[in-house]
Amino acid sequence: MALLVILLPPPLRADAALAAEPVPLTWLLSPDGLALTRQGECAPALCPKADSVVVVLPASSVAWHHPNAPRAPANRLRAALGGVLEEQLLADDEQVHLALAPRVQPGAPVWVAAVHKPWLMAQLAALAAAGLVADRLVPALAPVLLPEGASVETSTGTATAHFFSTAAADGAVDADWLALSDAEGALCLPLAGALARTLQARWSARGASFSATPAAAAAAERWLGAPVAVRSAAELALAAVRSPWNLLQFDLAPQHRSSLALGKLGRQLLSPAWAPARWGLAALVVLQLLGLNVMAWQQQHALTEKRSAMEALLRSSHPQVRAVLDAPLQMQRETAALRVAAGVPGDEDFEPLLAAAAAAWPDGQPPPAQLRFETGRLSLPAVGLPPAQTEQLRARLQPAGWALDNSEDRLVIHRIDLSPNR
Secondary structure (H helix, E strand, C coil), X not given: XXXXXXXXXXXXXXXXXXXXXXXXXXXXXXXXXXXXXEEEEECHHHCCCCCEEEEEECHHHEEEECCECCCCCHHHHXXXXXXXXXXXXXXXXXXXXEEECCCCCCCXXXXXXXXXXXXXXXXXXXXXXXXXXXXXXXXXXXXXXXXXXXXXXXXXXXXXXXEEEEECCCCCEEEEEEEEEECCEEEEEECCCHHHHHHHHHHHHCCCEEEECHHHHHHHHHHHCCCCEECCHHHHHHHHHCCCCCCCCHHHCCCCHHHHHHHHHHHHHCCHHHHHHHHHHHHHHHHHHHHHHHHHHHHHHHHHHHHHHHHHHHHHHCCCCCCCCCHHHHHHHHHHHHHHHHCCCCCCCHHHHHHHXXXXXXXXXXXXXXXXXXXXXXXXXXXCCCHHHHHHHHHHHHHHCEEEEECCCEEEEEECCCXXXX
């Protein structure tokens, strides 16, 4: 899975979100977050496409706080966190984006990242306008997260100190900085200040590992008086990507992750690599539509032939019928008329019903005292006929195509309806 890592430039001032001059973005392309395939600088719209986008915040743009995690429900956690940090934040609460460490226990100390929100939202909006939707937002510098059960006293060797330089508008080195990180926090200090020199002895005593970017390596060795390991910005960015941090929380968290996933899938399907699959799918849909139309035409043709055959049979059997509206029904009516004219009883006449009742009548039972006939139905009194003999009468009638119903203490004999609508 291709991974695009975007390194945001540090804000030059508090209102950097309003800066008019666009700054080229440094980007890295990695197949797995470990190896580096390509890197470069360009405008957001020219960045290469990838399966996942991770944005790295510069170390100088994130402030860190360590309060106790408030005990609040998820929908009120951000407001409670702002109240806890109200006196520590240097800006109004709505101007600051807050994010919690990966592992949070209510009531226990937790690391909180604070970022200038207007600047951050402007950066993410510019990326989204170029089609780069951030899946994760990670800090380039963060406090060391200790394993469960570990303490600060036992965390010797986890401290890191990294020297880096910031660039001026003309491309020259503007200032050299020292980024410090351990289990007690993370901060960036200018080398020109006294605080960095004061903390240097403490970090050396704790066994901190010192590194520097290639541009800042010479100045770092002069300031430290010892060699430092050279680590590029790409190495540090990939290390940040492998960390468990994700600052896309609260109002910056994706509200519709399924929509984002569908959008990403849609962009992937529209890529040139998927062109053969798209053409194949389109051809399959066209073939399916053609097949359905051919099948529908064949069914319609067969139905028309059957209707024509029934109409031809009706006209040949009953030439007196001039207009054919419903061939099966007209055939039934004309046949019934011929049967009545010939004096032959039909299934709905009294004689066949009476004969069926007499043939199936239970042994030992006297004939019924009262009969009631309606067209196609013969009604007999059910009084005096035990349930067992009623079932016997029904079982004898059924093989001959007759049905027996119980209705208001009467037994009704009629033909079994074999029409497909029942």
